[in-house]
Amino acid sequence: MTHNRAIAERFAQMADMLEIKGESIFRINAYRRAARAVEGLTEDVAALAARGELTNIPGIGKATAEKIVEFLRTGTMKAYDELAATLPPGLTTLMAVPEVGPKTALLLYEQLGITSLDALEAAAKAGRLRDLPRMGPKTEENILRGIAMVRRSAARRPLGVALPVAEALVATLRETREVDAIEVAGSLRRRKETVGDIDILVTSRSPERVMEAFVAAPPVAQVLSHGPTRSSVILDVGLQADVRVVEPASYGAALQYFTGSKEHNVALRERAVRRGLKLNEYGVWRTKDDRRIAGRDEAGVYNAVGLPWIPPELREDAGELEAAEAGRLPTLVTVEEIRGDLHVHTTWSDGASSAEAMATAAKALGYAYLCITDHSQSLKVAGGVSVEDLRAHAAVVRRLSDRLGIEVLMGTECDIGPDGALDYPDEVLDDLDVVIASVHTRFRMSRDEMTRRIVRALETGRVDILGHPTGRLLGARDPYEVDIERIVDAAARSGVALEINASPERLDLKDTDARLARERGVRLAVNTDAHAAAELRHMPLGISVARRAWAEAADVLNTLSPTALRAHLRGRRGARRRR
DNA sequence: GCCGTTTTCGGCCCGACTGTTTTCAGTCG
16 A cells, blocks of 8 residues: 555645646546545555556546556656646645635735745734735634644544543533534544544524533633534634534434535535435435425435435445445444453553453443453563463463353463564463464564564464554554555465454554455454453444444454354364364 | 546536625635
């Protein structure tokens, strides 16, 4: 997938540059669409190019396909370079500031020679923007605020931070009793791994009351706008939150509209137009007589354009409309279908709760099983367990099952050494129910070395699950360099499940990689990696990722019943012994 | 620049808000 990003980035940049130059909006949108198409691919664009299938990708035509081929062959894109040469470098970065679009960016450059955020900030602070046409003190202030927001790490927050904040806000609003229907919309409803703001949609007979309750809610740090049907605030965690009140007759259409994604909505509206319909946030209308035929509920909106309701997690214009049309939408896995957690830590390594406390908490969640997987011997910083202690713990664990009425399995989160070797002898691993293998050291290997290291571990035949496969920490540590396609293929060959680690800091694998794995027949395991009993509750975050990867229950290892899971694990060990 | 069961030419999603105007351009979602 190495080229996809670079090519998508160039197309997106070209769109911005063409927009500044006042090109046709349709040509600009074509580049934007091409950028998204390449970015959203689940395989390396080079493979598609080699098969001559580039123009099969919706949004890629003759011209963009040629540019892709050129880039793959030469590492450059002449059209991009020539276009960039006609504009001062840095100009497109101004467009990242809210309220600065192509027209304003060009104006800022032509009138004041501004091509960087720093220069823009200096000019705004000096009051030099207000004299430009169509600008005043208000705009200047907004631009300064916008620059601050851009600098605040693009202001996106991990799903695990935003979701509880949004849920608390919804609970607060519900208490006003003026609220009829209320739901979170936006990227949060689609469960994207990070969200830029919180969108909440409400129907109410007294909208003003709802708005007053909203702007006065405890987590509100600053009120940006406060109108009768719409208000925006900044919350103490730095996230923006918007609440909109709509008529009940439009609630479904508004929910659909504000859930997005933008790309999904554009595709859906194009579909509506082809059917002689018009779709907006108020409903679905027949073009010929302007009569509304749907809008009250979301399913009705989709039905009106001839589709079944599409789960929010799939709404990325990544094939879901075609699948819906063909009646092949997946039945997405739900958290209720999860029968147990296969990756948790205890006080035996770096966890905060005992094995018994973890098992008790797992039982309270309704799980049928829990697997204890403390760190292996060489990971001293996390209290790695010696072989001797591991055997003693196993004996304790086996007695827990009978006593607590939940099946407690014994496993390990076994370190993968720099050379790909596992951190316990084979016979020790063979005595465990579940072996998770993970990388915790030496992150900065070359891409090829890291890939071979992990593939080698998978090929030992003693690994059941590859833990947090890319090692990323959301907003804190980038994934290590690794060729995820080769890992997926190795996992497919050796029957290893790839983990979706539900820890709010990780969400690793990410959605698109998990989808790739699933499409190649690799099973996913959704685990919390809980280091305390309360963290077992992170499971829904991991399920969100699985759903965004189009996973059904059958794709997820820990939806298996205890019997089926045991049979699966025994089968793997049996195959090994027969070799 | 892309695309096609109305089309290989002529379309391409749509409305609200803001700040600046004095009727609307620009931006956003």
